[in-house]
Amino acid sequence: MALDERSSDSFIQLAQRSTEIQRQRMTAFPDNKRFAFSIFDDTDLSTVENVGPVYKLLDEIGIRTTKSVWPLASSSNGRFGGASLQDPDYLKFVLGLKESGFEIALHNVRNMCSTREQVQAGLEEFRRLLGFYPRVHANHSHNRENIYWGPARFSRIARLYRAMTMFRRLSFEGHIQESKYFWGDLCRAHFDYVRNFVFREINLNRVNPTMPYHDPERPFVNAWFSSSDGHDVQAFCELLREVNQDRLEEEQGVCIVYTHFACGFVSMGAVHPRVDFLLRRLARKDGWFTPVSTLLDFLRKRPLVKVISITERSALERRWLSDRLVDVVFRGIRKPSPHVEPATRRRHL
Numbered sequence: 001m002a003l004d005e006r007s008s009d010s011f012i013q014l015a016q017r018s019t020e021i022q023r024q025r026m027t028a029f030p031d032n033k034r035f036a037f038s039i040f041d042d043t044d045l046s047t048v049e050n051v052g053p054v055y056k057l058l059d060e061i062g063i064r065t066t067k068s069v070w071p072l073a074s075s076s077n078g079r080f081g082g083a084s085l086q087d088p089d090y091l092k093f094v095l096g097l098k099e100s101g102f103e104i105a106l107h108n109v110r111n112m113c114s115t116r117e118q119v120q121a122g123l124e125e126f127r128r129l130l131g132f133y134p135r136v137h138a139n140h141s142h143n144r145e146n147i148y149w150g151p152a153r154f155s156r157i158a159r160l161y162r163a164m165t166m167f168r169r170l171s172f173e174g175h176i177q178e179s180k181y182f183w184g185d186l187c188r189a190h191f192d193y194v195r196n197f198v199f200r201e202i203n204l205n206r207v208n209p210t211m212p213y214h215d216p217e218r219p220f221v222n223a224w225f226s227s228s229d230g231h232d233v234q235a236f237c238e239l240l241r242e243v244n245q246d247r248l249e250e251e252q253g254v255c256i257v258y259t260h261f262a263c264g265f266v267s268m269g270a271v272h273p274r275v276d277f278l279l280r281r282l283a284r285k286d287g288w289f290t291p292v293s294t295l296l297d298f299l300r301k302r303p304l305v306k307v308i309s310i311t312e313r314s315a316l317e318r319r320w321l322s323d324r325l326v327d328v329v330f331r332g333i334r335k336p337s338p339h340v341e342p343a344t345r346r347r348h349l
């Protein structure tokens with residue numbers, strides 16, 4: 001069979017499968033809610049002062065989400081600072097969130113590279129301070145122990161990615177058994193879900209209908225999930241603008257926003273007015289607002305394919321790459337927000 005015919009066949013199969021999966025997804029969520037919504041808040045730069053008011057708002061309007069933390073003390077050598085569970089006021093704040101129904105997740109064990117022993121210590125410290133192990137993880141920045149990060153994140157575009165990042169000389173070894181940064185077995189033992197690709201799309205059913213999925217080429221992760229890009233206050237407001245909220249509801253979609261609440265959401269103790277407006281508007285809709293792992297547990301129970309196919313994974317990689325290229329163009333033309341520290345514009349999506 002000619003290559004062209006093969007690829008058009010696989011394209012048709014993928015389209016049919018995707019339509020079938022979307023049909024299955026168009027069923028009701030718990031309590032017959034019309035769509036599902038969550039947020040994963042990356043802890044970079046966070047303090048009680050710069051994220052506290054956002055959580056107060058979320059709590060007030062009944063949107064329970066997922067906040068990541070660092071259990072070990074932050075180091076001034078890390079690329080991004082921010083409070084950790086070793087700060088008593090911050091720990092008290094995080095414990096309060098947990099009591100109110102927010103999920104607490106991991107964003108590596110600290111803001112800089114950690115060996116296997118440090119990862120192990122960090123997980124135990126998390127449990128000692130909060131009373132349980134985290135179920136959801138997202139890799140942090142350039143930490144060397146990041147799992148399946150850098151080129152290892154890709155199957156089909158790995159070579160292209162390597163060429164695009166050849167001057168960065170970064171190494172990620174969380175999944176490499178010979179490395180002192182290896183913690184893949186701990187990841188598999190503790191974590192149900194790890195974040196992978198982030199897209200410029202509010203309804204993740206459109207790009208990754210089989211989420212959460214297992215990837216046999218990356219066996220130390222039990223299941224991966226995708227996210228919608230709301231990395232700072234501007235991107236968040238763009239993603240959750242009125243027309244997108246309405247489409248999410250109409251399509252009975254699924255949205256997990258990946259964001260950094262420390263990046264411009266709070267000024268002088270008050271939540272950014274547009275964020276306040278958009279979140280209150282969303283909360284009035286008939287949505288299922290729930291933490292990330294609860295949402296993924298629900299999706300996992302549906303009769304969908306649990307192991308991602310090569311074709312779907314390739315499609316995810318291509319879409320991710322094209323979204324990042326659009327990002328580069330956007331970043332060139334939009335005015336940087338005065339609230340956002342320049343370093344966070346180089347974020348890890």
Ligand SMILES: [Zn+2]
Nearest residue numbers: 042044140141
């Ligand atoms: Zn981070």
